[in-house]
Amino acid sequence: MTSSNFAEVLSKLDGLTETMTNRTMAWSAINSGTANLEGLATMADETEAAFTDAGFKAERIPPAPMTEISDKGEVIEIVRGEAMLFRANPGANRRILMTGHLDTVFPKGSHFQTPVIRPDGTMHGPGVADMKGGICVMLEAARAFLSSSYGETVGIDVILNADEETGSHASAGLLAKMAKEADIGLVYEPALPDGTLAGARAGSGHYTFTVRGLAAHAGREFHIGKNAILGAARLMLAVDELNGVRDGATINMGVIDGGVATNVVPDTCVVRINVRARRTEDLNWVDSEIRRVHEEADLGEGITAELHGGVHRPVKEMKGGTEELFNLVKKAGGDLGIGIDWAPTGGCCDGNNLAEAGLPNVDTLGVVGGKIHSDQEYAHPESFVPRAKLSLLIMLLLASGQAPWPKRLDA
Ligand SMILES: [Zn+2]
Known part of the structure; x- marks a missing residue:
């Protein structure tokens, strides 16, 4: 197995740094705090245009009803934003589920609203790493895959939910449903600042x-x-x-x-x-x-x-198909000259939900960045193209049969 077979497809991503940077900056400037339904609707429209252009059909999935306890002890109904579901090749036997989230932790009135590129080239802004940059990585990898010679052989479903930052309570049903139909899950949370991926999750x-x-x-x-x-x-x-x-x-x-x-x-x-x-x-x-x-x-x-x-x-353990998928990511990273390591974390994300539904998944395939959930959040634009290539190569290796599909966790 070598990436040289795929050099031409992979090279389609070269030169996209500026496009991806600009799109991430534009999306970062749209406030989409989990409670800001208007901002989330704008992000939904933006991503619908982008993913439709890349070859997907779009659906909007209403949030499941949910309740919370107010600080006075009353049960109150909470309405979350709609989730986006983008599908390509829905009839294919082999399926990849890519997931990300439209929401951020920064509420409408937050002082942290305006993205900037710092003099050292680092991008600084709300959601640039978690995970508007990650959605751009997913988008370009998927677009390049769909336009490759393997583009019609594998189904790709993309979920962008609107309540990940508060625990995905209103989108858990959608995540579980789509996870049951897929072979692997690719989730675009940011990698750790040194590029390390999250392995097992609490x-x-x-x-x-x-x-x-x-x-x-x-x-x-x-x-x-x-x-x-x-x-x-x-x-x-x-x-x-x-x-x-x-x-x-x-x-x-x-x-x-x-x-x-x-x-x-x-x-x-x-x-x-x-x-x-x-x-x-x-x-x-x-x-x-x-x-x-x-x-x-x-x-x-x-x-x-x-x-x-x-x-x-639920707990996400490093075992079975998830471990097989990590080894494939490591191999693909090696071919691209990206050192891939992983470490367990006490944090959790939608990768936990996918694993619970039996889907082997890697959940930190987004950009390299850090200080997420703070007004110091940053991302490294030079990581965008290599991370998109990493996802693309994983998909190509599986679609071409050069790498075996990992076993589902419930197989
Ligand atoms: Zn996130």
């Missing part, structure tokens, strides 16, 4: 406790009040006992809302918790233990708690 769960007591005036009727903040404190201490019991399983009490004034015994307290674990059995253990503590904990007389949420990103 799983994650979000839990919200709504603790309720009874309000009372702190001066006149203190004795009849049932303090929900104290109940929440007892519950948190009980849950915190789970930390350190299992290696690599952590529970973070992240956000707490409660109380209205110092002279009122608070009747409501909302506690938000994030759980991470590196092995499926540990994630399942934490999940069931949180439910047990919720049932058993003594919150104080007259104080109750409701639990909302659960595991939303």
Whole structure:
């Protein structure tokens, strides 16, 4: 196997740095925070034009209904943006699923809005690495593949969802459905600053406790009040006992809302918790233990708690078809002169969801960049073309039969 067979196809990507840079800059300037439905709709239109031009047919998939707990403890409905589904060769037997997200962590009013190229050539702007640059990498790799002599032999489905940054709750069904129909998944989260890819990924769960007591005036009727903040404190201490019991399983009490004034015994307290674990059995253990503590904990007389949420990103393990796919990525990288290494991470992304649906996947095929989720986010434009070539070569090696298709995780 050598990339020289594909030199001509790969060379189509040469010279695209400026095009990809300009498109990434333009998309970065469109605010598409997860709650900014208008900005997300603009990104949907932009990507529809670009992917249609590359040979795909576009569909818009409405978000699944979802609820959240407000900081007052009320169940509220959340409406997310539409996901884009682009399909090419839908009748082909072998299928590749490429996924990315239109949303960023920067809300509409964020001070971080305007992309710039710094004097050293680094691109700096919201979403340039996570992952508007990554969508450009995916787009150019897919376009070059579809126009190659193998372009009609493999089905390519692209999902660009609109709520990845908040856990893909409204797009999880779409991800799972398409993942079940594919052979491999390519996900365009940024590579680490040194070019390393993420290997195994921890799983994650979000839990919200709504603790309720009874309000009372702190001066006149203190004795009849049932303090929900104290109940929440007892519950948190009980849950915190789970930390350190299992290696690599952590529970973070992240956000707490409660109380209205110092002279009122608070009747409501909302506690938000994030759980991470590196092995499926540990994630399942934490999940069931949180439910047990919720049932058993003594919150104080007259104080109750409701639990909302659960595991939303299952653990992604480096095994089976995922390991086979990583070895193929490494081989392709070697042919292109890109050193490929991978490291486990406590972070998670849609690659976790694809693995849960049985799909071997590599989830950091986007641009090289860093400081994501901060106003220092950056990307290296010189990484765009090599990363697009990497994806293109992976697709060509599989389509041509020069590399075997990895086994599905549920095979
Ligand atoms: Zn991302």
